[in-house]
Structure formats: structure tokens, C-alpha cells
Amino acid sequence: MIIKCKNVTKIYPQGDKSIYAVNNCSVTIMEGLFTAVVGASGSGKSTFLNLLAAYDRPDGGKILYDGVELSMMRENEIAELRSRRIGFIFQSFKLLPILTAK
Template sequence: MIECRNVAKIYRSGEEETYAVKNITFTIRDGEFVAIMGPSGSGKSTLMNLLGCLDTPSAGQYLLNGADISALDDNELSGIRMRQIGFVFQSFNLLPRASVLRNVTLPLIYAGIKRQEREQRAAEALTAAALPEKFWSYRPHQLSGGMMQRVAIARALVNNPALILADEPTGNLDTKTGAAVLATFQKLHTEQQRTIILITHEPYVGEHAERIIRLRDGEIIDDRPNNQRRIL
């Protein structure tokens, strides 16, 4: 479960203080599929960094599975990211020189898990992300954009995280492959009851989630279940 209580992030430049986000209060239950939407400059990225434990709030509390991460140091945050969070980025961020399989096992390498178990878990994650086995030994540049994003999804799944954070996951894809990626997220949600947060500025993409939180100028302006949900 994710809980934000009056979370704010302040950036200081000289004397001036700007709120990137403020008064953020919401709760996301386990197994929810939520889209966070808003135009650029609305504080989406800042919120994603906070939820992904890449950054800590300047004020307020952020509870991840009941643990307050606001006071953690850099090392402890790394540990939280390693065990509880899976990231999917717009530009995939795969290591070009490593095979698909090794890319997926990378989070487990930092967790100190042995090779055999690593590869078994990576295989499960790749299967869940619907990437056929014959591509597992390929290098990322040999794959299409849609496939690369599935590798990234598998990498996000492999440490069995409490939360998957997807930042504009379809931003670099055409509509058709984008839809396939969104279908993968929906499948993970329904079949594996994953908690997924989808961050996007595109209404069409956001409509695939079951709940939509809208931001503007760093504040939540709307938070409601999505009644016109697209099911792929």
C-alpha cells in the first residue's frame, strides 16, 4: 500500500522557493492500476521520483507498505528501490552491450542473487512480459521498440516489486506497439494483481488504468475511478 500525506517538494534557487508538488495526499491500495496525468510542468516527474524513492519529500510523509521513507539516506533508498520498485522508462534504458537475459537479471545482480536463480526468475519475468524465448539471447539493438519495452517491463518485474512505475512507457512507440505494451500492463494487473502506476500526459494512454489522478501546477485537481476504461 502506498500512502502520501501532504507531500511537498520544494526547489530552492537562491532566495526563491518553488513548489514542484504540494499538498499531495492519496492512497493507492495493493493491486490498483493508477494513471497519473497532467501536462508538462504539472509535477508528474517530481511525483514519480518521490514515489520511486529516487528522491525524498521536503515536507509531508510518504509511506511505502507502512514504512516511512522520508527520512531514509541514499543507501537505504537504494535498498528500497532494489526490493520494492520496478521502473519502466520512456527510452527503455537497456544496456546495449548486454543480452536481453542479462539486462533483465541486472536488478538481481545488485541484490546478490546467484546466477542460476537469477536466470530462472528472469525467464519467468520475460514470459510474463510476453517476449518469446528466441529473443532472450539477442542484444537490445536487434529488437523492435515494442520488444525493447517488454524487456524493460520484464526487468521491472524480476525483483517481484510492490510497485511498478511506468514513466511514459509508450512515448517512444507507435500506436500499435504502444497498445501492445499497454495490454501487457493490463495483463500483469489482472493476472498477477500487480500495483502499477502509469505516468503520462496522453489521455488515450491514461484511459487504460482503472483510476486516474490528475495534476496541475503541482497539485492534485482530480482523483477518481476511470469509468470509460479501455480494455485491450
């Protein structure tokens, strides 16, 4: 799958100000390549990955999965994308202590 971002922006309100956690980001993530997002703590890496994985929606710009735009997909199509085509390891993984991997 090829993931394409065009001018993607994510803004968090903070009091009367806005934090541009991802600001006008355009990138193409090619299938079969290892791609790393690097940057200082707080620079927006997790926010960006949450957008790429369709866990969160951008406030501006477009995200396309094999040419299909996220904003044009129905909720069940997005659920299908998340469950079958995207693997995600959370930074805060919130393991359930009463359950084993099995």
C-alpha cells in the first residue's frame, strides 16, 4: 500500500492558542520500504503516525491510501483498513494485566 499525505495539518487547541502538532506535511510512504519518522520529543511524530493509521483525522490536507482519500471513505471502510492493512504499536501500549498474549 502507498500512503500519500498532502499538506496534512493537525491542530490541538491549548487555551486561547493552537498547537500545530503537524503543520502542512506532504510525504509519500512507499510500499516495501522502511521509513522512519525522526524528531525531537513533542515534534509531532505520534500525532503524525496516528493520522497515517487513520486513528485520527487531519484538520487540513489529505491522506490517500492507494489513491483513495480518507475523507471519502465510510466508517466501515476505515475500520477494514485499520484491521486488515495497518499494524500499529502504540507508544503507550496499555497492556491488560489480567490477559496473556495467548
